[in-house]
Amino acid sequence: MKNSSKIKYAGLTCVLVSFIGCKAPSITERNENKTVPEAFANISLDTVNSAKMQWRSYFKDQNLENLIDIALKNNQELNITLQEIEIAKSEVKARKGEYLPFVGFNAGAGFEKTGRYTSTGSGEATTEIMPGKETPDPLPNYVFGLSSTWEIDIWNKLHNAKKAALNRYLGSIEGKNFVVTNLIAEIANSYYELLALDNQLEIVKQNIDIQSNALKVVKIQKEAARVNELAVRRFEAQILDTQSLQFDIQQEIYETENKINFLLGRFPQKVIRNDIAFSTMIPSAVHAGVPSQLLENRPDIKKAEMDLIAAKLDVKSAKAKFYPSLGISAGIGYEAFNIKYLLTSPESLLYSLAGELTAPLINRNVIKAGYLTANAKQIQAVYNYERTVVNAYVEVANQLSKIENTAKSYDLKSKQVQALNESVQISNDLFGSARADYMEVLLTQKDALESKFELIETKKQQMNAFVNVYRALGGGWN
Incomplete structure (x- = not known):
């Protein structure tokens, strides 16, 4: 009887010691901050959000739509991401099988x-x-x-591991959506860059014609002894410089086409595009909604949230390893x-x-290390989530401001181009009547060419802002 009592107490002592040894070390926890400003700076509250629009409705160029369609089927990076989803799905099945x-x-x-x-x-x-x-x-x-x-699974160790895998699977889907959003934006930006280069090339060709006519006039005046050989050479040098610029632009066009082809997952070929004047494009009105909608629309924020949930579950799963x-x-x-x-x-x-x-009793260093590592990763996930939210807000605010400022800049540069075009005609007339020096003609033509290039560049920035604000708001993936 006494022996059985001793055995009984010894067994209870062993169980008690085991549970005492199950205590997990203390950790520093941190919760994410989900608060965002009520509105974007200098933007009135608007419940309508352009991110809810499908990309076919947002971009109204049929050629651009065709390019995006091809990319969504053939882009290698996107297809790699789709396989990441399959990998994450298999991980969920594996974790589910562990507690059966x-x-x-x-x-x-x-x-x-x-x-x-x-x-x-x-x-x-x-x-x-x-x-x-x-x-x-x-x-x-x-x-x-x-x-x-x-x-x-007494302490939900295996269930939490399965839930963590499930959230990572959901995060991989959001990661795919983020890739889609960026892919659409990158194709649209490259497409508008291509249109801008086409327009710049056309401007260069027109300027070559203008300069060629001016050179003819200078040669006639030289024969009439009104100007010297220096003037002829300066005009010839200007034409050669502009012709050289033409080939630089042609190379940029070729590389931009191939950039689009790469995004479409195909070998180099001609990119079909709209041949209307790029400068006449007017971007549609953009509705930014309220900042809190970014938490729902931005795939990278939703992925960061899923990763954070998974990291918290990893901590719980790691803590359960201390228990019997x-x-x-x-x-x-x-x-x-x-x-x-x-x-x-x-x-x-x-x-x-x-x-x-x-139950772990002695030498629990591996379990402690796993627990502390899981907690550190959870804190990392918190900071990553907060950084992603702040970055999303900043991106939208920057692009909204850029849309407004590029529109004002474009209006002013349009007037500048008009004034310089008139100056070119005036300088040619004055030079023809010997009331202006040839240097004035050259400088006026150079200024006019640069102003036209700047006007096209401003229009491209305006269209890029139109694209990028859609991406920043989280549009395109839906």
């Missing part, structure tokens, strides 16, 4: 030779199954059956030394059932 019972089938055959004059061999000299006959030597053995192991785990193992099958007895019941029937409670 494992059942396996096993079968085997073999034989064993024991020494005749050993204790085992002499004891097996005869058999009750076949009286008067010795046990077969060597002794065959045949076995088959089912075996099962199952860890009872309960495992159950079972098996059932048949085993016999002769195959004709293999299915004889109950003589050849075997089964087992066992439960095991284990």
Whole structure:
């Protein structure tokens, strides 16, 4: 009686010590800040949000739509991301399987030779199954059956691991959406850049014609001794410089086309585009909505949120490793030394059932390290989420401001181009009547060309802002 009491108290002591050893180390926790400003700077409150528009409705150029369609099917980066989703989906299945019972089938055959004059061999000299006959030597053995192991998820360690994998799977979907948003924006920006280059090339060709006509006039005046050879050479140099610029632009056009082709996942070829004047394009009105809508519309914010949830679940799962785990193992099958007895019941029937409670007690450094690492990653995820939210707000604010300022700049530069175009005609007339120096003609033509280039560049920036604000608001993926 006393011995049984001692055993009982010893068992309780072991269990108590195990639970005392289960205490996890203290950690510093941090929660994410989801607050955003009520409105964008200098923008009135607007519940309408352009991010809700499908990209086909936002971009109204059929050629651009065709390019985006091809890219969404063939872009290699996007297809790689789709496989990341499949990988994450498989991880969810793997984690789900960990907290379900494992059942396996096993079968085997073999034989064993024991020494005749050993204790085992002499004891097996005869058999009750076949009286008067010795046990077969060597002794065959045949076995088959089912075996099962199952860890009872007492502390939700395995369930939390599965939930973490699920959130990472959802995050991978948002990651794919973010790739789609950026892909659409990159194609649209490259397309408008291509249109701008086309217009610049056309302007250069027009200027070459103007300069060629001016050179003819200068040569006539030289023959009339009104100007010298220096003037002729300066005009020739200007034409050569403009012709050189033409080939630079043609190279940029070629590279921009190939950039688009790469995004479309195809080899270099001609990019079909709208041949209307780029300068006449007027971007549609953009509705920014309210900043809080970014939390729903931006795929990168939603991915950061899913990663944060997964990181928090990882901490819980890591903490559960400090606690005792309960495992159950079972098996059932048949085993016999002769195959004709293999299915004889109950003589050849075997089964087992066992439960095991284990808890970490000494040398828990690996578990502690895993727990502290999980917590550090969770804090990283918090900062990453907050940074993503702030970055989204800044991107939208910058592009909204850029739309407004480029529109004002374009109006002023249009007037500048008009004034310089008139100046070119005036300088040519004055030069023809010997009332202006040839240098005034050259400088006026140079200023006019640069102003036209700047006007096209401003229009391109305006269209880029139109594209980028759509991306910044989280549009395109839906």
